[in-house]
Amino acid sequence: MKIDLSGKTAIVTGSTAGIGYAIAKGLAQAGAAVVLNGRAEAAVDAALAKLRLEVADAKLRGVAADVGSAAGCAALLAAEPSADILVNNVGVYGPQDFFEIPDAEWTRFFEVNVMSGVRLSRAYLPGMVQRQWGRVLFLSSESALNIPADMIHYGFTKTAVLSISRGLAKRVAGTGVTVNAILPGPTLSDGLEAMLKDEQQASGLSMEDTAAAFVMKHRPSSLIQRAATVEEVANMVVYAASPQASATTGAALRVDGGVVETIA
Template identity: 75%
Template sequence: MKIDLTGKTALVTGSTLGIGYAIAKGLAEAGAEVVINGRKQDAVDKALERLKREVSDARLRGVATDVGTAEGCEALIKAVPQVDILINNVGIYGPQDFFDTPDDVWQRFFDVNVMSGVRLSRAYADEMAKRGWGRIVFISSESALNIPADMIHYGLTKTSNLSISRGLAKRLAGTGVTVNAVLPGPTLSEGMTDMLKDEVEKTGKALEDCAAAFVMEHRPSSIIQRAASIEEVANMVVYVSSKQASATSGAALRVDGGVVDTIA
């Protein structure tokens, strides 16, 4: 299968590092013009420079704005008024006990993880429908189904991603625009690398081995028994963004390594 996204414009929120960057790279390799987004200009510039080195013929733009706010979304929409592929990837996470999580933290998680995708989808989906083609992908998490006891506020936002993607897919039925959610599990991104740095130094083991041990301790239901790479997650997103995925809409597509113990 050859995925060709030549002539398509793709926007990936939160794409200066990690899964978002890998998605942007995969889309660029498939020929799409890619818009990199992050909160800080220097981070956006560094991501653009890196991606130009790694994909020499990439067509790229960058917009620095905080899509966790209504004003930030408006600025992004003004800078990029039309896209064919929208990847709602931006997200924040962090453990905090339910009884110690104040209202402002709940609100911030909701604004970044949920409302960014709502606002951008609302802005871009109608024009996609008028053109008869478009792809919207929400990056959810296995935590949408396995709600973490120490991150209930995070789990809520990721479950919300599933509700919105399914409902919006139904709202756009028959238009040629597909809407899906992708659910990564434990993934060897910069966040996990930083978290395991001390363990790697202490044990002398390879990062991948420490990550696998972490997965088996905290997600023992994992079938692949290791962390996924950011590229493995990106591969699913690139596929579901493609012309070949035209019959996939309203789906929750798990790249969780089998962590969620269900056959549905």
């Protein structure tokens, strides 16, 4: 299977590092013109420079905007008024006990993880429907189904994303536009590496082995018994964004390494 996204424009939010950057790279390799996004202009510029070195002849643009706010979403839309592929990847996470999470943190998680995708999908979907082709992808998580006791506020936002994705797929049914959610499991992204850095240095193990030990301690149901790579998650996103995935919509596409204990 050769995925060709030539002539398509893709916007990937939160794409200066981690899973978002891997998704942007995968889409660029498939020929799409890719818009990278991050909050800081310096981070966007650095990601663009790096990706231009990694993907020859890549068609890239960047927009610095904090899409965790209505103003940031408006700024992105003003810079890039049209898209064929929208990947709502941006997100925040972090462990915190339920009884210690203030209202402001619940609101921040909701604005970044949920409302960014709501606002941008509301802005870009009508054009996709008019052109009778488009792909909208939401980055959810296995935590949407397997709510972590130490990140209830995070799990709740990822469950919300599943509901929105499924509902939007129904809303645009029959238009040639598909809407899907991607559910990664533990992934060896920049964020996980930062979280495990002290543990890795103390143990003397490689980061991959440290991450594998973390997975088996905190997600013992993992069938791959390790953290996924960002490229493994990106591969699913690129496929779901492709013309070949035209019959896949309203789905929760798991890249969780088998963490979730269900056959459905």
